[in-house]
Amino acid sequence: MAIQPIRLFGDPVLRTPADPVKDFDKELRKLVKDLTDTMMDAPGAGLAAPQIGVGLRVFTYYVDDQLGHLINPNLDLSDEADEEGEEGCLSFPGLSFPTPRALRAVATGFNMHGEPVTLEGTDLMARCFQHETDHLDGVLFIDRMDTKQRKLAMKAIREADWSGLSAPAVKFSPHATHGKAL
Numbered sequence: 001m002a003i004q005p006i007r008l009f010g011d012p013v014l015r016t017p018a019d020p021v022k023d024f025d026k027e028l029r030k031l032v033k034d035l036t037d038t039m040m041d042a043p044g045a046g047l048a049a050p051q052i053g054v055g056l057r058v059f060t061y062y063v064d065d066q067l068g069h070l071i072n073p074n075l076d077l078s079d080e081a082d083e084e085g086e087e088g089c090l091s092f093p094g095l096s097f098p099t100p101r102a103l104r105a106v107a108t109g110f111n112m113h114g115e116p117v118t119l120e121g122t123d124l125m126a127r128c129f130q131h132e133t134d135h136l137d138g139v140l141f142i143d144r145m146d147t148k149q150r151k152l153a154m155k156a157i158r159e160a161d162w163s164g165l166s167a168p169a170v171k172f173s174p175h176a177t178h179g180k181a182l
């Protein structure tokens, strides 16, 4: 096990676009293992490399008992959307908010051995692929919310006990995300 500390909102690494993987080597396989171990320990439904401070285009997922990873992902999204689904993020502990996402996603990329992979997801799996690929672009789920929802989210974030955005004044009671944070 090689569980890594998860970077929280406010850490600049979460706003830095990650680089494509070029070398499918031992180091990459260790990164996939670290991501997997850290995600399962959290527990979470997905984790992207920047969330453990690594600027490479790699994420892992654990949705509907399916465990996997994807490298250098590309997404093809459905027009049909899920506007109301709740979404959490391991970099925003204890918080989840309605976040609009495409209902279906086809993700293409590579596995850690450099072999091409195509993954199809609906609902939470599709949401996960979108959320994690966003992380690789330095995009966070708060960016996907409408203005009103983002304001509510930012207020909850400022009040969260892990937040460095303001002095801790209000004790916030997080509602559980049931291991579905991404």
Ligand SMILES: [Zn+2]
Pocket (backbone or CB within 6 Å): 088, 089, 090, 091, 131, 135, 182
């Ligand atoms: Zn996340």
